[in-house]
Amino acid sequence: MSESDVVAQARELLEVTPVLDGHNDLPWALREQVRYDLDQRDIATDQTGRLHTDLARLDAGGVGGQFWSVYVPTSLQGDDAVSATLEQIDCVKALAARYPDRLRLVTTADEVEAARAEGKIASLMGAEGGHSINCSLATLRAFYDLGVRYLTLTHNDNTPWADSATDEPAAGGLTRFGVEVVREMNRMGMLVDLSHVAADTMRDALRASRAPVVFSHSSSRAVCSHPRNIPDDVLAQLPGNGGVAMATFVTKFVLQESVEWAAAAQRELVAHGFSDLDSSAEAKEVLAKFEEAHPQPVATAKTVADHLDHMREVAGIDHIGVGGDYDGTIFLPQDLDDVSGYPNLIAELLRRGWSEADLGKLTWHNAVRVLRDAESVAAELQRTESPSIATLAQLDG
Numbered sequence: 001m002s003e004s005d006v007v008a009q010a011r012e013l014l015e016v017t018p019v020l021d022g023h024n025d026l027p028w029a030l031r032e033q034v035r036y037d038l039d040q041r042d043i044a045t046d047q048t049g050r051l052h053t054d055l056a057r058l059d060a061g062g063v064g065g066q067f068w069s070v071y072v073p074t075s076l077q078g079d080d081a082v083s084a085t086l087e088q089i090d091c092v093k094a095l096a097a098r099y100p101d102r103l104r105l106v107t108t109a110d111e112v113e114a115a116r117a118e119g120k121i122a123s124l125m126g127a128e129g130g131h132s133i134n135c136s137l138a139t140l141r142a143f144y145d146l147g148v149r150y151l152t153l154t155h156n157d158n159t160p161w162a163d164s165a166t167d168e169p170a171a172g173g174l175t176r177f178g179v180e181v182v183r184e185m186n187r188m189g190m191l192v193d194l195s196h197v198a199a200d201t202m203r204d205a206l207r208a209s210r211a212p213v214v215f216s217h218s219s220s221r222a223v224c225s226h227p228r229n230i231p232d233d234v235l236a237q238l239p240g241n242g243g244v245a246m247a248t249f250v251t252k253f254v255l256q257e258s259v260e261w262a263a264a265a266q267r268e269l270v271a272h273g274f275s276d277l278d279s280s281a282e283a284k285e286v287l288a289k290f291e292e293a294h295p296q297p298v299a300t301a302k303t304v305a306d307h308l309d310h311m312r313e314v315a316g317i318d319h320i321g322v323g324g325d326y327d328g329t330i331f332l333p334q335d336l337d338d339v340s341g342y343p344n345l346i347a348e349l350l351r352r353g354w355s356e357a358d359l360g361k362l363t364w365h366n367a368v369r370v371l372r373d374a375e376s377v378a379a380e381l382q383r384t385e386s387p388s389i390a391t392l393a394q395l396d397g
Contacts, residue, residue, distance in 0.1 A: 010346035014062025017360035019342050020367040022216035022246035022323030025069045026053045027091040029327040036091050052326035052338040055102050060340035064116045068092045071128035074157040078134050085132040089146050092125050107147050109372035129155035135392045137184050150191035163198035165227040173204035176395040184388045186211045189378030202234045211377035212242035212370045217323030219247045219307040224256045238319040244370045246323035247307050251331035257297035265290050279330050299333035301348040317358050321367050
């Protein structure tokens with residue numbers, strides 16, 4: 001088959017089983033760029049050059065479902081983090097209300113399937129970073145009641161109860177309160193997201209969890225040795241747990257040669273007074289000058305496919321998915337540089353011999369199943385368990 005024929009086949013497959021992507025940071029980009037003024041960033045119009053995401057490109061990419069991240073940075077702590085997360089949730093709700101013919105806010109697997117049947121993008125929410133709950137299980141429950149369906153246990157820094165992949169170990173994984181957070185999430189039906197956490201936190205969470213876990217946007221550490229990726233021993237536990245690891249597209253996490261380049265680029269940002277995660281126009285200008293002098297190693301859909309091949313080999317086809325991290329990074333493969341790019345990845349996997357049934361599991365069925373399984377576990381647990389009122393002080397001293 002010609003290149004165009006393979007891509008056309010990929011697009012046809014995505015019409016039948018679209019992408020349910022694990023992580024998109026559009027709400028934070030809208031906060032950073034226009035302070036949630038949706039008139040200034042109307043995603044019903046072309047936002048190329050400003051955002052990775054708009055409605056036309058979501059359609060072109062074959063996206064049928066999206067976990068919108070209600071992320072806040074760890075520079076916000078305590079009540080400030082809680083308030084900012086509520087503002088992020090409000091943004092997702094505003095997007096769904098503004099584009100009701102294209103987006104449907106959903107909270108269950110059945111609602112995800114119903115939205116797809118209506119031709120709408122099933123829109124879920126995931127909170128990225130345990131600091132958002134301010135060590136409060138009541139706050140965690142409030143987020144669930146507002147529609148949040150996963151919590152990433154940490155972001156780039158430790159919480160008092162869980163170690164991050166990119167911070168110095170302090171808890172050795174999860175503390176007793178961290179275990180209680182996981183168990184309360186199980187009881188509610190909120191997915192435990194292990195992206196961003198330290199490997200020991202992953203292992204502790206898998207031991208503690210009664211429900212399937214997810215990695216909303218993490219790839220294979222064996223293929224690219226970055227602490228944000230998943231070690232093989234953890235991937236190998238997913239069949240027993242029922243969880244799903246959703247490969248990310250971020251170049252500095254998927255291409256080994258890019259690890260050092262990205263670190264140098266981030267140092268350049270910091271030297272110019274920006275956060276190393278800043279995606280503003282001014283930060284992008286600094287990066288563009290840096291890249292002109294130091295060309296970035298190039299990743300492609302083949303790079304991500306290498307991760308998926310390995311993750312499939314270790315975890316099995318029923319335990320992998322995709323989580324692009326669009327609008328949450330400035331480092332992306334050249335043919336996956338916005339949300340319209342998913343057909344390029346599916347085409348590459350077709351060329352590698354992946355079956356249509358297996359691709360359907362990767363893009364859609366696995367993510368829906370893990371959500372449904374978490375709901376089933378919660379229904380059982382709620383028959384015998386009451387909401388936890390434990391505190392950090394009680395459990396960790």
